[in-house]
Amino acid sequence: MEHTFTNFLSALRGAEIRVSVAETLDAMKTAALMGWSDRQGLHDALAMALAKTPDEKAGFTRIFDEFFAFESFHDRREARILDESRQSEDGDLLAMLRADDRAGLVLAMQEAAIEVGVENIRFFTQRGLYTQRVLQQMGVEGVDSQIQAMGGQGGSAGQALRESRAWLFEQVRNYVEHQLSLQGAATSRELREDRLRRSRLGNLDRRDREQMRRIVEKICRRLVTLHSRRRKMKNRGQLDIRRTMRRNYGHDGVLFELEWKKRKLDRPRVMAICDVSGSVASVARFLLQFLYELHELLRDIRSFAFSGHLIEVSEYFKENIADMAAEKVMQKVGYMPTDYGESFTNFYENFLADIDRNTTIIILGDARSNNTNPKAGYLKQMHERCKRLIWLNPEPPPLWGTGDSEMRRYRPYCDLLHECNTLNHLERVVNDLLETAQKAA
Amino acid sequence: MRVSLCLPRAAKAHHSTNYAPFATVTYTRATHAAVLHDLAWLYRPKAAGNIRCSLFPGQGMTPERLEKLESIERVREGYAELGYICSRQIATAIYVAGHLGKPILVEGPAGVGKTELANTTAAYLELPLIRLQCYEGLDEAKALYEWRYAKQLLYTQILRDKLGEVLGEAQGLKESMDRLHAHADVFFSERFLAPRPLLKALREPSGAVLLIDEVDKSDHEFEAFLLEILSEFQVSIPELGTIKAMRRPVVFLTSNNTREMSDALKRRCLHLYVPFPDAPLEREIIQARIPEIPRNLKYQLVSFVQQVRGLDLKKQPSVSESIDWARVLLLLHANELDPDMVRQTLNVFLKFEEDIQSVDVELYGFARQAKKADVAHA
Numbered sequence: 009m010e011h012t013f014t015n016f017l018s019a020l021r022g023a024e025i026r027v028s029v030a031e032t033l034d035a036m037k038t039a040a041l042m043g044w045s046d047r048q049g050l051h052d053a054l055a056m057a058l059a060k061t062p063d064e065k066a067g068f069t070r071i072f073d074e075f076f077a078f079e080s081f082h083d084r085r086e087a088r089i090l091d092e093s094r095q096s097e098d099g100d101l102l103a104m105l106r107a108d109d110r111a112g113l114v115l116a117m118q119e120a121a122i123e124v125g126v127e128n129i130r131f132f133t134q135r136g137l138y139t140q141r142v143l144q145q146m147g148v149e150g151v152d153s154q155i156q157a158m159g160g161q162g163g164s165a166g167q168a169l170r171e172s173r174a175w176l177f178e179q180v181r182n183y184v185e186h187q188l189s190l191q192g193a194a195t196s197r198e199l200r201e202d203r204l205r206r207s208r209l210g211n212l213d214r215r216d217r218e219q220m221r222r223i224v225e226k227i228c229r230r231l232v233t234l235h236s237r238r239r240k241m242k243n244r245g246q247l248d249i250r251r252t253m254r255r256n257y258g259h260d261g262v263l264f265e266l267e268w269k270k271r272k273l274d275r276p277r278v279m280a281i282c283d284v285s286g287s288v289a290s291v292a293r294f295l296l297q298f299l300y301e302l303h304e305l306l307r308d309i310r311s312f313a314f315s316g317h318l319i320e321v322s323e324y325f326k327e328n329i330a331d332m333a334a335e336k337v338m339q340k341v342g343y344m345p346t347d348y349g350e351s352f353t354n355f356y357e358n359f360l361a362d363i364d365r366n367t368t369i370i371i372l373g374d375a376r377s378n379n380t381n382p383k384a385g386y387l388k389q390m391h392e393r394c395k396r397l398i399w400l401n402p403e404p405p406p407l408w409g410t411g412d413s414e415m416r417r418y419r420p421y422c423d424l425l426h427e428c429n430t431l432n433h434l435e436r437v438v439n440d441l442l443e444t445a446q447k448a449a
Numbered sequence: 450m451r452v453s454l455c456l457p458r459a460a461k462a463h464h465s466t467n468y469a470p471f472a473t474v475t476y477t478r479a480t481h482a483a484v485l486h487d488l489a490w491l492y493r494p495k496a497a498g499n500i501r502c503s504l505f506p507g508q509g510m511t512p513e514r515l516e517k518l519e520s521i522e523r524v525r526e527g528y529a530e531l532g533y534i535c536s537r538q539i540a541t542a543i544y545v546a547g548h549l550g551k552p553i554l555v556e557g558p559a560g561v562g563k564t565e566l567a568n569t570t571a572a573y574l575e576l577p578l579i580r581l582q583c584y585e586g587l588d589e590a591k592a593l594y595e596w597r598y599a600k601q602l603l604y605t606q607i608l609r610d611k612l613g614e615v616l617g618e619a620q621g622l623k624e625s626m627d628r629l630h631a632h633a634d635v636f637f638s639e640r641f642l643a644p645r646p647l648l649k650a651l652r653e654p655s656g657a658v659l660l661i662d663e664v665d666k667s668d669h670e671f672e673a674f675l676l677e678i679l680s681e682f683q684v685s686i687p688e689l690g691t692i693k694a695m696r697r698p699v700v701f702l703t704s705n706n707t708r709e710m711s712d713a714l715k716r717r718c719l720h721l722y723v724p725f726p727d728a729p730l731e732r733e734i735i736q737a738r739i740p741e742i743p744r745n746l747k748y749q750l751v752s753f754v755q756q757v758r759g760l761d762l763k764k765q766p767s768v769s770e771s772i773d774w775a776r777v778l779l780l781l782h783a784n785e786l787d788p789d790m791v792r793q794t795l796n797v798f799l800k801f802e803e804d805i806q807s808v809d810v811e812l813y814g815f816a817r818q819a820k821k822a823d824v825a826h827a
């Protein structure tokens with residue numbers, strides 16, 4: 009049973025359910041307590057011990073059903089062995105095939121599979137290899153040479169043998185494929201995710217969008233757990249006299265307990281300004297999604313979009329799911345020739361008063377302004393009012409300042425200027441934003 | 450019979466070298482298999498038949514209480530007698546937790562009976578219920594114990610003369626110290642300890658049901674502080690040392706998911722998710738709570754509430770709210786759902802103006818559907 013259990017746990021891990029060693033122990037105890045006969049009861053109890061969020065519970069149920077589908081076959085086989093007297097004793101493959109002892113064959117197959125280590129299969133290209141190995145382990149060569157020796161003859165016995173051999177091949181292949189779907193899912197998904205994280209956001213296929221969203225969610229969840237602790241930093245050595253006195257009233261004014269001055273670290277307040285003209289729209293979409301997923305951490309976030317002129321789009325994101333919102337924003341301000349000067353003027357006139365010394369401004373854009381007046385003075389004023397101004401440019405650094413790019417003019421007013429065109433870049437920037445915000449406060 | 454939980458040497462070695470919480474790197478399949486093997490050895494059946502009682506002594510439960518938790522069915526029936534209708538999952542959780550001595554983290558939307566589950570468990574096992582309501586800023590002093598400095602100070606003042614007597618004829622500092630020591634740590638005894646819920650639960654001689662309510666509202670620091678209690682059932686008090694539970698309490702933690710609990714906490718608990726009940730279960734619950742409710746009304750009301758939950762609302766009506774609604778309708782002598790009456794009483798189970806409006810639009814359709822459901826069951 010323990011082999012099955014190990015495989016089950018590794019299949020769970022493959023489905024992104026995190027199982028710790030302590031939980032493994034609990035699961036073992038739970039299984040021993042519940043017994044293996046009551047399938048639904050066992051499922052409920054193990055789900056309690058192993059899967060700890062609604063998402064994980066759904067994944068658990070899927071894996072449980074899939075995994076123990078094959079194992080239940082196991083039980084039937086055992087029952088049959090007990091029933092049937094024609095079980096071949098030495099487990100010789102040829103004899104079993106001749107006797108058409110299917111139960112015995114399946115048992116032999118599972119033993120061979122354990123011997124070969126089928127659970128190590130990771131990629132679909134390995135299917136053939138593992139199928140062959142399992143067959144070899146079972147000693148299929150002897151059978152093949154026997155079939156060959158008989159040639160076309162052998163009458164109905166030969167025909168039956170060939171059929172049994174084909175049936176066996178099907179079974180083994182089926183079993184190997186099943187193992188692949190359980191054990192290999194994680195590896196191929198990781199590969200795919202890794203590729204998506206590193207590929208340019210502008211070059212993504214439409215079919216990858218769904219998965220990208222899941223990755224963004226995952227990254228955000230990690231950032232939230234990383235930064236959600238709002239630490240209270242002590243100003244060591246500085247006595248807070250007022251609070252000390254208040255605290256010690258109860259002790260007749262005798263100062264038993266001292267209070268030190270503390271400062272709470274604040275969460276950053278963010279204003280994101282995104283260029284949504286065709287060339288950078290796809291990156292902007294992910295940045296906005298990123299920031300909105302982080303709403304737990306970011307106390308106050310407002311977003312603005314522009315191409316020809318600038319508008320505030322925070323409301324769209326609050327009311328709609330990310331994809332719809334991006335669509336709406338594009339309808340409002342997209343598909344216009346980019347004009348950075350005009351857009352900064354808009355921002356300056358309408359929203360400058362909202363910038364305070366806690367605000368971080370993030371601008372996402374390629375600074376290609378179609379040779380209009382860049383009006384860098386406005387950016388300078390924004391820079392002076394805010395705490396930090398971060399510019400994320402989807403173009404690689406050598407292209408900055410070439411052609412109609414105004415990056416060089418804007419550059420002096422950016423506290424931080426980053427190339428940003430993959431998910432990995434985005435993650436690094438947001439992480440940086442959260443971290444420095446905490447340190448600086 | 451009690452099995453001491455110490456792993457054989459081989460397993461210990463694995464733990465010390467390769468242990469990592471969610472090891473995907475160092476904790477290999479081979480080590481895993483080894484640990485499992487050792488466990489299987491540890492929990493090998495002594496004799497067929499009585500595995501259940503011999504393996505898990507119930508961690509501090511008295512035999513009578515264990516008998517009450519003898520099977521899942523028995524738990525269900527027992528709870529039903531007390532007016533709490535639990536689904537199979539809930540009963541399984543109680544059963545497993547009772548035998549393994551593990552805390553249960555109960556999650557689910559507000560008003561599905563998470564707190565009530567702890568209340569009923571206390572009543573069923575005839576244990577005192579000790580409740581700790583969590584909130585932001587809750588700290589040790591309010592949850593565990595408080596040291597009464599003022600009382601200590603007062604006693605020292607009052608007993609000054611007595612101290613003089615004790616030290617009366619002592620010669621020199623050393624002898625005085627020795628004499629003082631002879632009187633033990635009178636000023637650092639439990640007399641000056643004001644126990645708060647957690648400590649109370651640990652010191653309850655017959656065990657207790659400890660309910661840590663809305664643990665998601667507490668701070669991260671407090672969550673970390675709970676870990677020792679949840680895994681070892683003991684607390685460390687700097688002035689006194691470590692206090693162990695007299696008998697393991699049955700612990701429930703409830704959470705409304707306003708924030709994710711940490712993995713460390715989840716790892717120490719069984720996780721029970723309680724969703725909104727389906728129609729038959731909700732009918733049973735209402736029947737148990739309000740036995741005098743007419744059958745028609747019960748069917749229609751449950752069907753209506755279930756339909757409302759299908760809408761996209763700010764706050765879904767909870768079970769407790771549908772019970773309230775049933776009470777109100779009963780007060781108004783309703784035998785059936787009448788659309789006008791529903792409209793007037795919507796605010797019993799919907800708490801936002803927008804929600805009331807969006808249900809109001811669908812009201813007639815829902816009422817008709819509810820009638821149909823009733824007829825179908827009749």
